[in-house]
Amino acid sequence: MNSTQNHGAHSPSGQASLMEHEYDGIREYDNPTPGWWHALFLASVFFSICYTAWYHVSPLSSSIWDKWRASEVEEFARIFGEFGDLEPDTPTLIKMMNDERMMAVAQGIFQGNCAACHAKDGGGINGVNLTDDHYKTVKSLPDIFNVITRGAANGAMPAWENMISKNERVILASYVASLRGTKPGAARPAEGEVIPAWPIE
Amino acid sequence: MSVQATNEAGALSGAEGDSGAMERFSYDDKIVRMFVGATILWGVVAMLVGLIVALQLAVPQLLNKSGFGWLTLIVNTEWISFGRLRPLHTNAAIFAFAGNAIFAAIYYSTQRLCKARMFSDILGRLHFWGWQAIIVSAALTLPLGITQSKEYAELEWPIDLAIAVVWVGFFGVNFFGTLVKRRERHMYVALWFYIATIVTVAMLHVFNNLTLPMVIAGAINGQSVTGADIAKSWPVYAGVQDAFMQWWYGHNAVAFFLTTPFLGLMYYFLPKAAEKPVYSYRLSIVHFWSLVFIYIWAGPHHLHYTALPAWASTLGMLFSLMLWMPSWGGMINGLLTLRGAWNKVASDPILKFFVVGITFYGMSTFEGPMLSIKSINALTHYTDWTIAHVHGGALGWNGFMTFGMLYWLAPRLFQTPLWSRKMMAAHFWLGTIGIVLYVLSIYAAGLTQGLMWRAFDESGRLAYPDFVETVTALVPMYWVRVVGGTLYLVGMLMCGLNIGMTWARRPKTYDVPVYEAPALSKVYVDPPRPGSRLEANVGLGHKADTFIQGWWHRVWERRPMKFTVWVFIAVAVASLFEIIPTFLIRSNVPTIESVKPYTPLELAGRDIYIAEGCYNCHSQMIRPIWAETKRYGEYSKPGEFVYDHPFQWGSRRIGPDLARVGGKQSHDWQVRHLEDPRQLIPQSLMPAYPHLLKQDLDFASIQARVDAMAMLGVPYAEAVRQGGAERLARAQAERIASELEAQGGYPGLAGKKAIAMVAYLQRLGTDIHAPVGVEEESATADASSSGETPAKEEKR
Numbered sequence: 002m003n004s005t006q007n008h009g010a011h012s013p014s015g016q017a018s019l020m021e022h023e024y025d026g027i028r029e030y031d032n033p034t035p036g037w038w039h040a041l042f043l044a045s046v047f048f049s050i051c052y053t054a055w056y057h058v059s060p061l062s063s064s065i066w067d068k069w070r071a072s073e074v075e076e077f078a079r080i081f082g083e084f085g086d087l088e089p090d091t092p093t094l095i096k097m098m099n100d101e102r103m104m105a106v107a108q109g110i111f112q113g114n115c116a117a118c119h120a121k122d123g124g125g126i127n128g129v130n131l132t133d134d135h136y137k138t139v140k141s142l143p144d145i146f147n148v149i150t151r152g153a154a155n156g157a158m159p160a161w162e163n164m165i166s167k168n169e170r171v172i173l174a175s176y177v178a179s180l181r182g183t184k185p186g187a188a189r190p191a192e193g194e195v196i197p198a199w200p201i202e
Numbered sequence: 203m204s205v206q207a208t209n210e211a212g213a214l215s216g217a218e219g220d221s222g223a224m225e226r227f228s229y230d231d232k233i234v235r236m237f238v239g240a241t242i243l244w245g246v247v248a249m250l251v252g253l254i255v256a257l258q259l260a261v262p263q264l265l266n267k268s269g270f271g272w273l274t275l276i277v278n279t280e281w282i283s284f285g286r287l288r289p290l291h292t293n294a295a296i297f298a299f300a301g302n303a304i305f306a307a308i309y310y311s312t313q314r315l316c317k318a319r320m321f322s323d324i325l326g327r328l329h330f331w332g333w334q335a336i337i338v339s340a341a342l343t344l345p346l347g348i349t350q351s352k353e354y355a356e357l358e359w360p361i362d363l364a365i366a367v368v369w370v371g372f373f374g375v376n377f378f379g380t381l382v383k384r385r386e387r388h389m390y391v392a393l394w395f396y397i398a399t400i401v402t403v404a405m406l407h408v409f410n411n412l413t414l415p416m417v418i419a420g421a422i423n424g425q426s427v428t429g430a431d432i433a434k435s436w437p438v439y440a441g442v443q444d445a446f447m448q449w450w451y452g453h454n455a456v457a458f459f460l461t462t463p464f465l466g467l468m469y470y471f472l473p474k475a476a477e478k479p480v481y482s483y484r485l486s487i488v489h490f491w492s493l494v495f496i497y498i499w500a501g502p503h504h505l506h507y508t509a510l511p512a513w514a515s516t517l518g519m520l521f522s523l524m525l526w527m528p529s530w531g532g533m534i535n536g537l538l539t540l541r542g543a544w545n546k547v548a549s550d551p552i553l554k555f556f557v558v559g560i561t562f563y564g565m566s567t568f569e570g571p572m573l574s575i576k577s578i579n580a581l582t583h584y585t586d587w588t589i590a591h592v593h594g595g596a597l598g599w600n601g602f603m604t605f606g607m608l609y610w611l612a613p614r615l616f617q618t619p620l621w622s623r624k625m626m627a628a629h630f631w632l633g634t635i636g637i638v639l640y641v642l643s644i645y646a647a648g649l650t651q652g653l654m655w656r657a658f659d660e661s662g663r664l665a666y667p668d669f670v671e672t673v674t675a676l677v678p679m680y681w682v683r684v685v686g687g688t689l690y691l692v693g694m695l696m697c698g699l700n701i702g703m704t705w706a707r708r709p710k711t712y713d714v715p716v717y718e719a720p721a722l723s724k725v726y727v728d729p730p731r732p733g734s735r736l737e738a739n740v741g742l743g744h745k746a747d748t749f750i751q752g753w754w755h756r757v758w759e760r761r762p763m764k765f766t767v768w769v770f771i772a773v774a775v776a777s778l779f780e781i782i783p784t785f786l787i788r789s790n791v792p793t794i795e796s797v798k799p800y801t802p803l804e805l806a807g808r809d810i811y812i813a814e815g816c817y818n819c820h821s822q823m824i825r826p827i828w829a830e831t832k833r834y835g836e837y838s839k840p841g842e843f844v845y846d847h848p849f850q851w852g853s854r855r856i857g858p859d860l861a862r863v864g865g866k867q868s869h870d871w872q873v874r875h876l877e878d879p880r881q882l883i884p885q886s887l888m889p890a891y892p893h894l895l896k897q898d899l900d901f902a903s904i905q906a907r908v909d910a911m912a913m914l915g916v917p918y919a920e921a922v923r924q925g926g927a928e929r930l931a932r933a934q935a936e937r938i939a940s941e942l943e944a945q946g947g948y949p950g951l952a953g954k955k956a957i958a959m960v961a962y963l964q965r966l967g968t969d970i971h972a973p974v975g976v977e978e979e980s981a982t983a984d985a986s987s988s989g990e991t992p993a994k995e996e997k998r
Contacts, residue, residue: 019479020483022388024314024315024386024388024390025311025314025315025317025390025470025474026474027390027470027473027474027479027480028473028479028480029391029479029480029482029483029486030479030480030481030482030483031482031483031484032481032482032483032484032485032538033482033484034482034484034485034488034531035485035534038485038527038530038531038534041526041527042492042524042527042528045523045524045526045527046524048520048523049520049521049523049524052516052520053516053520056516057512057513057516064512065507065512065576065825065826065827066826068826069826069827069828069831069837072828073828076662076828079662080661080662102661105659105661105663106661106662106663108663109659109661109663109664109667110663110667112667112668113664113667113668113832113833114866116668117867117871117882117883118867118868118871118882121668126882127868127870127871127874127882127946128868128871154944154945155941155944155945156868156869156941156945157868157870157944157945157946158868159865159866159867159868160865163865163968163971164835164862164865164866
């Protein structure tokens with residue numbers, strides 16, 4: 002490296018010259034660092050400068066939080082666009098119960114949040130059986146919404162007000178109502194009292 | 203005894219002053235033999251524990267009360283649940299297997315590169331036995347649930363102190379002492395990497411492990427601390443800052459414990475085994491300094507899209523990308539050193555180990571930057587992809603470089619030919635197939651789970667809303683991992699047998715050659731500075747050209763202390779650039795008024811959560827990603843973790859995220875789920891914790907926990923601090939136990955650990971919606987919406 006004869010000089014065999022030093026028999030060649038290595042290193046530095054300018058300085062980029070909010074708006078429009086904000090009254094709950102698409106969405110919410118205690122098919126594990134005609138706290142359709150929202154049975158049924166949006170709780174109530182009369186695989190014994198069938202409309 | 207003259211280099215490039223007197227010396231190879239033995243022993247242990255935890259995921263009933271109950275006759279299952287064994291596996295693999303391997307490499311090569319015996323044989327023995335004692339204490343404390351819960355820094359403060367003493371006081375002093383009394387003027391590149399290792403690991407270890415031990419807090423507050431609590435401590439950092447420090451440490455433990463010392467190992471043992479000169483001295487300079495300076499910035503890429511501020515995340519990603527070429531510099535220098543020697547590679551298993559090891563290094567250091575890209579990380583984070591990535595590095599790079607070194611050393615250390623070359627070749631192939639099976643199956647598992655988590659169906663709902671579906675889908679791949687891991691372990695056992703048999707055939711007494719070399723003279727004249735090669739007449743151009751010819755580096759190479767100071771400056775400056783803003787900029791962590799400290803009972807539950815190692819499988823950090831908030835609820839805000847000493851964000855979701863688990867299930871569900879998860883979720887992989895329902899909670903220690911938190915700045919009310927903690931904890935336990943009974947749950951649990959655990963779990967993530975008091979309602983509204991300040995604000 003220090004003498005001109007080392008710099009870029011190649012022995013007749015085409016091999017770069019050896020450095021003069023030697024450690025425990027180990028020698029080193031005076032090969033230059035590869036050009037593509039420099040190119041990619043500089044490219045990564047250049048990219049970093051551009052990325053910082055684009056992401057943190059320019060208005061062209063959007064943050065993960067922007068994207069999340071956009072998804073929220075977009076998803077609401079896609080799922081609930083035709084209905085807008087839903088109210089937990091009997092006609093709305095019946096209407097949702099008859100809407101196949103809404104019941105598919107609600108089924109997903111049920112699987113993710115409720116099935117841990119009530120079982121995927123609603124037959125109940127350590128949460129009550131939702132498929133029979135017996136109910137502990139519920140007398141009418143809106144009561145289902147209220148139980149989901151505020152919880153019941155000394156907290157055995159948690160309150161979901163802060164965890165699931167209102168529209169979702171409405172269609173979830175409809176979905177739970179729709180489970181009545183289905184035949185689960187392994188059902189928990191009936192609890193509470195028999196209540197009249199849901200109104201038709 | 204024979205006297206051998208050391209190889210003299212051809213012409214020296216500089217001029218020695220008065221040549222020192224010739225000195226005779228021999229090398230301490232006994233210490234190398236000791237480290238080699240420890241490497242093999244702990245390698246078997248680390249891989250065996252790895253196989254057990256892999257089996258626990260494939261057969262969840264294994265080692266669980268709910269499955270093979272008879273096993274409890276042999277060992278208490280709470281000691282060997284996944285959450286306690288997994289840290290034992292990682293610590294054993296990193297600090298015991300790889301650690302002893304690098305010590306063997308450093309003790310062997312440093313003596314020869316310095317033409318000097320190690321500074322002190324006694325320090326070497328203290329280093330060896332101290333380190334083994336640390337490993338044994340890790341193997342005893344981790345199964346007992348004595349842990350800091352920071353990944354790869356789980357060991358508690360007494361062991362941390364021992365590590366600092368052994369690393370700096372024994373190992374560091376011994377190494378630098380050897381440099382000082384060396385007889386070789388300049389330091390070879392391997393030594394640069396050893397210097398970087400020793401200096402940086404010491405810095406990382408000390409600053410990530412700054413904790414408040416319970417006994418010290420107790421002594422100040424006049425409380426007695428007994429039993430396992432003597433080892434208990436909490437980090438001085440909380441939440442976002444603690445997470446930052448942990449991954450600054452965690453990432454650079456990979457860099458300076460598993461990368462730089464192994465590069466040093468490569469630079470010594472590869473040219474030795476290949477009998478070829480190193481490809482490029484110049485490249486070794488450039489990639490050494492760029493690696494040392496850039497690596498240290500990259501830690502935040504472990505925390506993309508978490509509550510870490512976005513600027514830190516960006517630094518983590520960009521410095522990881524810039525790290526690609528500095529890392530590959532090492533790979534290039536390794537592989538190109540073998541130019542013209544490939545015929546040897548074909549016939550020599552040692553070189554085969556090195557080639558595969560270096561190739562895995564190249565793949566891992568390409569994959570690392572790739573995974574650090576935010577959008578890719580959004581898919582792979584929390585999945586098995588990360589596990590596959592680290593095993594490519596650990597099994598491929600660290601393991602195979604170690605094996606290559608061990609087989610090269612064995613005949614030289616034991617002064618007899620290797621017992622079986624055939625078995626060495628078989629080990630190579632078994633190990634290679636084992637790695638391939640391991641990483642391919644776990645890549646597939648990671649990708650599968652990542653894609654399942656984010657999949658939506660056409661109706662706009664999560665395609666796999668039930669988390670356990672995304673776990674069951676992986677079980678076949680977990681079986682392939684078990685097969686791959688078994689092959690790798692069998693290879694390790696063959697290595698142990700082979701080297702053990704070589705040792706058995708050692709000569710009665712080892713020949714200890716005596717070497718001769720002159721001591722370094724006080725005076726040394728560097729060669730003249732090179733002139734500029736440019737013909738331009740700009741002074742700056744000439745200066746630059748002289749500089750890039752690197753003569754100044756040659757001067758540094760003969761000044762170990764100056765070299766060490768520059769390495770320290772490189773790593774410390776880079777660290778401070780990130781650490782200072784993380785701690786000082788208040789807007790990084792907007793406070794949330796409704797977030798309050800844990801109650802005394804919840805705090806006790808949190809410490810049980812830590813002891814059981816729950817963080818090994820459950821994250822507590824929901825990222826602002828739509829699929830994730832759909833599954834787990836509102837994304838996590840930085841202000842929610844300000845009282846978390848330590849943070850519990852986790853890094854892997856073998857089970858679902860728990861950041862907002864509070865209030866999602868009844869107490870009864872939680873208790874039954876702890877007792878045996880398969881009562882409620884038949885496909886669950888989670889260990890059973892029946893002991894939590896039986897063991898009494900130590901209410902008496904709760905006051906000391908609360909007071910220690912208060913010392914760390916957690917604002918507990920006066921009443922709680924002045925002796926009220928235990929009473930409050932008992933009252934809350936009674937309340938939860940009676941609610942539990944009213945829900946149809948087990949009676950009589952008020953005094954048990956399970957109640958504290960349930961109290962903690964039911965609190966998680968609920969503060970954000972907690973009322974703050976009527977007159978403060980507007981303030982609450984402001985605070986809870988603080989996570990939704992204008993986007994541009996958050997991005998910075």
